[in-house]
Amino acid sequence: MDEIKWLEIAVNTTPDKLDEVCARLAAAGMDSLVIEDEGEFLTFLEQNRQCWDYVDQELLDRMRGAARVKFYVTDDDDGHAQLEQYTRGLNCEYTAAPLADNDWAYSWQKYYKPLEIGRRLYVVPQWMREEPVPHGRVPFYLNPGLTFGTGSHASTQLCLEGVEEHTVPGRDVLDLGCGSGILSIAALCLGAKSAVAVDIDPKAVDVAYENAALNGIGKDRYTVRAGNVLSDTALAVELARKRYHLVLANIVADVIIPLAPQAPGLLEEDGIFLCSGIIDVRAGEVEAALKRAGLTVTGKREKNGWAALEARR
Numbered sequence: 001m002d003e004i005k006w007l008e009i010a011v012n013t014t015p016d017k018l019d020e021v022c023a024r025l026a027a028a029g030m031d032s033l034v035i036e037d038e039g040e041f042l043t044f045l046e047q048n049r050q051c052w053d054y055v056d057q058e059l060l061d062r063m064r065g066a067a068r069v070k071f072y073v074t075d076d077d078d079g080h081a082q083l084e085q086y087t088r089g090l091n092c093e094y095t096a097a098p099l100a101d102n103d104w105a106y107s108w109q110k111y112y113k114p115l116e117i118g119r120r121l122y123v124v125p126q127w128m129r130e131e132p133v134p135h136g137r138v139p140f141y142l143n144p145g146l147t148f149g150t151g152s153h154a155s156t157q158l159c160l161e162g163v164e165e166h167t168v169p170g171r172d173v174l175d176l177g178c179g180s181g182i183l184s185i186a187a188l189c190l191g192a193k194s195a196v197a198v199d200i201d202p203k204a205v206d207v208a209y210e211n212a213a214l215n216g217i218g219k220d221r222y223t224v225r226a227g228n229v230l231s232d233t234a235l236a237v238e239l240a241r242k243r244y245h246l247v248l249a250n251i252v253a254d255v256i257i258p259l260a261p262q263a264p265g266l267l268e269e270d271g272i273f274l275c276s277g278i279i280d281v282r283a284g285e286v287e288a289a290l291k292r293a294g295l296t297v298t299g300k301r302e303k304n305g306w307a308a309l310e311a312r313r
Contacts, residue, residue, distance in 0.1 A: 181208030
């Protein structure tokens, strides 16, 4: 039996016409639509940090100014007839591109390459661990096939640069909103004594432990918890029983701002609060919140429209 071939149809329009195009397609019988809109895309990114690390510059460029509606039809006579029916009277340009055959289980791996971060860190996909590591770099192995972060997003890279600069061998780290564990595990690879990591998503616990194991790090040095430090008072009190040299929060501005008052109580006397995931236009709001919490902002990093701040007690 022949394998079914598909066409991807992309209807190009403008933001103010998106609803009209969708309504016309739905009236013509197409009820499975993919909408690509830059404004909604950027809002989605700010509200869904777990997706950041699957967004590279190529996708950001493709979404810039985007106002598209996509749908799919079979690449045969029936599908072509449906396409003519769906697009009749649209008065919009559209493209039809055949979907290539792919080994969907593994083709995504080609998009992941080792990343050189700062002066020392080297983030390596775990299936490339046999390849040589550049001289002077500390390898950190990660499985991007797992959910959460891979290190490719600008906000994570900014935070990793801060981790590299401020990790002190023999000192402790707290990672709030840890996702894949990339930041706290990197700190452990750089010599931190121990790390505690917390994420609101329970799936993060197994993901972070698995990535730690790829780097030879066990539960004797690494503890991962599921919970929300803003709403779970017991968890917040438990974390505050200890002080940390480095507290990390690669989240979003709307979480960092209410989190700021807790930060001083988590830091050692010379400790550093490093926060990222901040769209650059909101960096001023976050900086003001840190100052209100009694912290002194001592540094700022920026990249591709994102910002990371560091502050001390």
